[in-house]
Amino acid sequence: MGRKMQRGKQQIMFNYLPGKTFDFERVATIAKVANIRGVQRTDLNAVVLLRNVADEARAWRQDFRPLLRDDVLRDTSRFVLLDPQSVQSEIFPKVLWCQNRVCGRVFDFTGKDSLPKLCPTCKRGELMQLRWVKIHRCGAVQALRPPPCTQCHSSNNMALDTRGSERISSFRWICRQCGSAVPVFGGWCPECQWPDTDPNLKRMDVLVHRAGPTFYAHTVVLLNIPHRQLDPFFNLPEWPAIVAGKFIGLPEVGHKPLNEFSSVSPHSHENTGVGLSGADLDGLLRRQASGELTPEQFVKEMEALRRQREQEGLASSPSGIIMALEQRTGVQRQVWERAGQGMLDAIMPKETGRSQELFDNASAVSTVETARGLGLSRLTLVMDFPIINASYGYSRAEYSPKQCRLNPFPQDREHGGKFPIFVDQVQADALMLSLDHNRVLKWLERNGFNPKLPNGGDKDLSSKAYFVRLFDNIPLRETLGADNPEARMVFGLLHTLSHISIRQAALLCGLDRTSLSEYVLPSALMFAFYSNHRFGATIGALTALFEQSIDEWLNAIHDAGRCVYDPVCFERESSCHACTHLPETSCRFFNLNLSRSLLFGGPDPKLGNISVGYLDSTLR
Template identity: 40%
Template sequence: MEVGKRQILFQYLPGKVFDHRDGVIARVRSIVGREHKDVTPSLLLQSIREHASSWPADMRTNLPDQHLNDLSQFVFLDPLELEAELFPLVFWCNNDSCAHVRVVNEDTVPRTAKCTRCSVGEAIQMPFVLMHACGRLEAWNPPQCGTCRSRADLALQRRGKLLGSNSRWWCLRCQVAVTPLTPRCSCGWSNPADGISPMMQYELYRAGRTMYPQTVTAVNQPNRSEETTKLLATDGWAAAATSIHLGLDQIRGMSLNEWCRQRRAVDGDGAAATAEISTEELNALMNQLMRGEITPAQMQERVTQARQSASSSQVALSRANLEAAIYNAINLDSPAIASVGREMLESVFLSEATRVGTEQGDSNGTSIERLLAKMGIAEVSVVTDFPVTTAVYGFTRGAPGQKAKLNPFPRDTHYGRIPVYTDVVEADALIVTLNPNMIVQWLESLGYSCTLPGASSPEVSAKGYFLNLFDGVDLRETIGAGAPEARLVFGALHSLSHISIRQAALLSGLDVTSMSEYLLPRSLSYAIFCNHRFGATIGALVSLFDQSLEIWLESIRENRGCVYDPVCTSQGGVCHSCCHLAETSCRFFNLNLARPMLFGGHDRELGNVSRGYLQFSEE
């Protein structure tokens, strides 16, 4: 069965039960795919490891740390088509006076719709399945009667049209009720504190609770996976990315790939190998020699000096030296640098993307620049090659987060490894970066004391503050009152991103469900892009930037209300009408959103927010 890649990634994963186009209920048995060559496996595995590590080890026993640290355990597949099977092989008579349940196999599937027992009702596929938070999903087979020890004469009786607590299994032969309604899961696991019973639950086969895909999204560089792999294999890449983000003098003006090339010219003990001067320098010396401006001996001396200078530069760019510079600037130590490394890497990737338009906030500039400054936005850009990779590596059942066990998909039969299903899109995107100094001033106006590191410039100090702010904060869970600054900053960024998407959809003609966000909270940035191949590069967002940027920004500023106010405002200022996006658009499950973060009002966790970020920035 052939379906679109995005459909596979979110709707047709292995083990998912769905309505087959042939009019039956089916289950995805496997996905046929080829190994994806346009992704960087080590970068994606790092993203997966960070995401999966939010589950305790005993809640992901099928994804232990030794697997998450071993790239050879995984294969990154480009999905092509799916293989499905008839499921469940259980048929239920829709005649309420009969309600007989019959289990068949592939060879004995009924050829007629008539119930073979009563000849009145129709035998339909059982529309319910059994599931458990451990990840198990089974057909709802009839239990064994305690009197006759048979399963052949069981009926599933219900009161009315829906199953409920008063439904029951009934033995038609013995005329007795059979309990329990659902069996105990064979795993034996339960967690009463989170409402997890050892009993399996019945659920409508198409319900979303039967499978929550666990997805990571990474800024990947298609056609540069080899370069990125070399970069990630170079000691100190996290420190280099962090230094570039901060704009430290030691690495100013240098790209990550340039840093990588210089560092790979250094041997393992840190001593510089023979460094080569650049082609440009060598050509300049040759021209001077040919014009008679220098002698051969002078040329040799200058080549030697240039090599020594290059060698000194290589040593200065070592991990130890860069980490020391970062620590001196913003008090970020080596473990903390490693923990923020991937986000800093993606932030640098975004800064190196091809920009076709950029506007910066300036209170003395053009009307758009003044508007950006009033909104506390440092920069908004449009790029045409936003390189985003979506990877689905596992699933949960019953709950989307850590209340259910995390499971990988069954090992691929062809490759023998754990499959990760990936999709790479280079899309048009709008990238928005907030003003770090303005965010700090906003927090201080709300009464929070922001202890900034003593860097050489206010900009570096502010950037360093946000690198430390989210340490130990799980952004995929509700940020509580124990971390108010983190909740305010992430809430403002996340809420602004959602409102930006909703308003961009109205102006660009793209469907709001076809747009996604990508948040980089430590760099106070977010990107919005079209996640569908059809709309990814048709120029809708480029046209919005070129023709309607000021209208878009004004619509964000004015989007203070909700059709459900005052009820919505009294309950935290967040609902499906004003802030929520589809699950394919928001990778943070619509958590930590609130209009009060932007416009002031009552927040569910922090109480009254006297002024929102957009309010403060306009003052």
């Protein structure tokens, strides 16, 4: 276009992605992003990132995401991670509208390089781009072109008459030659065969190009994504069991960092020849030299110690960890494998981040008691935490699954035709909150449920593993109903508490709710929230909240049981934009499965009455 404008990387990640239209600043021009040039990020772990994308995309049926199917997302060679550097755009649409009201003709110059400034028919009216476009839920966007006249069979004299309205239904195409008029109609999408019998879903919508439904960016957020130095660890088929063992506290895993498992062979269970250490041999030799051991006893002691070391080595090997995990929790390996990503997200802050744990602060006894009153078992501030925002695709007309197609961005020619995923890393602070699993179980029992713990050898580990099994293969991006009552209860509790925590934090730390985003880990009974805005990240807003206003914030959460729309909101769902909802950029679960009743008691639209809210004082 020959013109330039400056935008921040955060704006590019959401508002200037390929396929998005925008108004070019200071000039009356509408443009569409054609391409984003970026620097390839080879330091990030593409396997982990694509696994997160797959978890998000799985809410769509595979035929609603043909280029983001599970098999495609498992192939890292088909994607490239790009750090955006510059945006290239093109004029769109090239459909011009004469501003002379007597004329008002619309001309299609699609495919032309130069565009006239004056109407070629009346010679007086200034030509401006038509600001309406046609979109379809498959992802198609097209210019709104004048149709041929039903009488003259030509589109050269068609004018657009808005009849003084902003409603498309009031607009008319009028032929300036014969005077016939027809309504403005989007027509049927020519780019897809929409898989639905409802003909209305195959119709294109006519909208102002800057309207929200013309483009929805789809993103994933990764808190502290592992870098490439952990690639050997993720090559271990047993890695989900290892991170699960670290999460629930298996002593075999202990405080051993993940990168120390990288050098272990995937077939380590076949290696039985574990030798003695130098310290072991020195100890035996000293005992023999002192006369404590005869030569025969020395040999027997050495063999016994070697067998002991073999058993210890087997127990701390990946295969031994899997065995211990299954035996002590009663949950099968396949479940832990499917939960591996959530377990990884839960342990990474301790693995790599600088953090402060509220419950470890001996001088904050009253604050800890308040946190326990909210049913928390941990409240952690993670500082200078690398947060990766990754924009991987888009949709149009709708944002939710089953109502639109999820599309990747066009293939990047400069990187071998791979699908680009645009990533932006921000060093930010985050607050991570964990629920007390024993209190959650007690809360379920008080509300008439009977949670059946896995039959494991360790009751405490089994009670933690119950929640991993509970959310196995549960579609959390859909409304949970009475067929999954315990999952609805627990996830709704966690999700609602997350939203209320963010809303109250925004009031105290000086950031808008749109600047804070959640990260919910249901299997770990954990959620985090962080500043998704660079300004909020750099000023340390959440650090200030943790260090200066934490008591006020915790008390505000406890007192957030009312809504300005009560009793209507309370009687319907106990959830609305005024009490629990967050912007779509902040909530990964489409504001579904929320209810204040889970926290404070009251009616639930799917489960009936919740007699005991999680914040009920009798549960302390």
